[in-house]
Amino acid sequence: MVVLNLYLIRHGETSYNKAGILQGQLDIPLSEIGRDQENASTHERQRLAEAKVLPKADLVYSSPLSRALETAKIATNDIGEERIICDDLLKEKGMGKLEGKLRSEVDWNSPEMEADADVKYRAVNFLRSLIEEAKVDKTILIFAHGFLLKMLFRHFLGLKNFDFGEYKAEAKETMKNTAFHHIVIKKTSGWIESKRYGRMSAWEGKAIAINNAKHLEEEQ
Numbered sequence: 670m671v672v673l674n675l676y677l678i679r680h681g682e683t684s685y686n687k688a689g690i691l692q693g694q695l696d697i698p699l700s701e702i703g704r705d706q707e708n709a710s711t712h713e714r715q716r717l718a719e720a721k722v723l724p725k726a727d728l729v730y731s732s733p734l735s736r737a738l739e740t741a742k743i744a745t746n747d748i749g750e751e752r753i754i755c756d757d758l759l760k761e762k763g764m765g766k767l768e769g770k771l772r773s774e775v776d777w778n779s780p781e782m783e784a785d786a787d788v789k790y791r792a793v794n795f796l797r798s799l800i801e802e803a804k805v806d807k808t809i810l811i812f813a814h815g816f817l818l819k820m821l822f823r824h825f826l827g828l829k830n831f832d833f834g835e836y837k838a839e840a841k842e843t844m845k846n847t848a849f850h851h852i853v854i855k856k857t858s859g860w861i862e863s864k865r866y867g868r869m870s871a872w873e874g875k876a877i878a879i880n881n882a883k884h885l886e887e888e889q
Contacts, residue, residue, distance in 0.1 A: 671856040673799065674808040674877075676723055678744070679815050680737040682846040689772045693764030698735045722884045723849070724808055730795075731812040732759035740847065741812040758795040761814035762788045785820060790865070792821035796854075797869045803856050815844050822850070830861075830872065836879035848882040 684700040685692045723744055731741040733755040741753050765781030799809065822840045825831040833840055844850075852874055859871040 671803045672806045673803055673854040673856070674724070674806075675799075675852050675854060676726075676808075676810045676849050677818055677821070677852070678723070678740065678810065678812050678849040679818060679844040679846055680732075680734075680740045680812060681743075683736050686846060691764055691768055691770050691772050691775055692736075693762060693768040694734065694760055695768045696735050699739045722881070723810060726810040727807040728809045729753045729812075730759065730809065731755055732761065732814060732817075733757060734760060734814070737812045737814060741810070744812070745810065756795060758791045759811065759813045759817065760791075762816045762820075788817055789820035789824055792817050793824050793866055796821065797866065800854060800856050800872050801870050818844060818850065825874065828874075831874040831876075833876045833879070836876045839879040840876070842880055844880055845882045847884070848880050849878070850876070850880065851878040852876050 681699045683692065683697045685695075685697045687700075726745065729741060729745050729752060731738045731753050737759070738753065738755065742750050745753065762785075763783035764775075765779075765783075767775050767779060767781050825833070826837070826840060840850075854872050854874045857871045857873060861869050861871050863869065
C-alpha cells in the first residue's frame with residue numbers, strides 16, 4: 670500500500686480577490702491593497718512559510734497562473750523554484766469574456782464559462798495521475814484555485830471510498846486565500862471503473878484537515 674499525504678492550498682490574495690472581480694484564467698499576480706508586490710510577497714511568506722503550517726514536501730505542483738505559482742515559490746522557498754511542477758490541469762475555471770468583470774454583475778448561467786463538470790474532470794484526472802504514478806509514500810503540496818478545489822471536493826463528497834469524518838460541512842465552504850486541505854490517499858490493490866473517468870487505480874481517502882486557515886487567525 671502506498672500512502673500519499675496531499676496538501677491542497679489555495680493561492681494568496683490578489684487585488685481582484687479584494688475588489689470582487691472575476692479572475693478565471695486571467696494571469697493576475699499576488700498583490701495587497703496599499704502595498705507594493707515585494708511587500709505582498711513578504712506578507713504571504715509570513716502566512717505560510719513562517720507559520721510553518723506546511724510540511725517538507727517530496728513533490729510540489731502548481732497551477733501555472735502566477736497567483737498560484739508565486740504562492741508556491743514563497744511557501745516552499747527551501748526547495749528551489751526549479752522543483753515546482755506546473756500543470757495546466759490545475760488552472761482555475763475558465764470564464765471567457767466574463768473574466769475581469771465584477772462578480773456581482775456576472776450571469777452565472779452564461780455559456781461563456783467552462784462547464785463545472787469539465788473543471789471537475791480536470792481536477793480528478795490530475796488526482797488520478799498522482800495515484801497511478803505513486804510507487805512509494807510521498808508528501809505532496811498542490812497550489813491551485815478555489816473553484817477547482819471546490820469541484821474536486823464535490824467529487825469526493827459523492828464517493829464511498831473517501832471519509833470526511835467530522836469535516837463534511839467544512840468541505841462545502843469557500844476556501845480563504847492561502848487556506849489548505851490536508852487529505853491522505855491510500856493506493857490499494859485493484860482498479861476502480863467509472864463511466865465518466867474510466868479505469869483508475871483503486872484508492873481510499875480520508876480528510877485530516879479541511880479549509881485550515883489558523884495561520885490567518887494568528888496574524889490578526
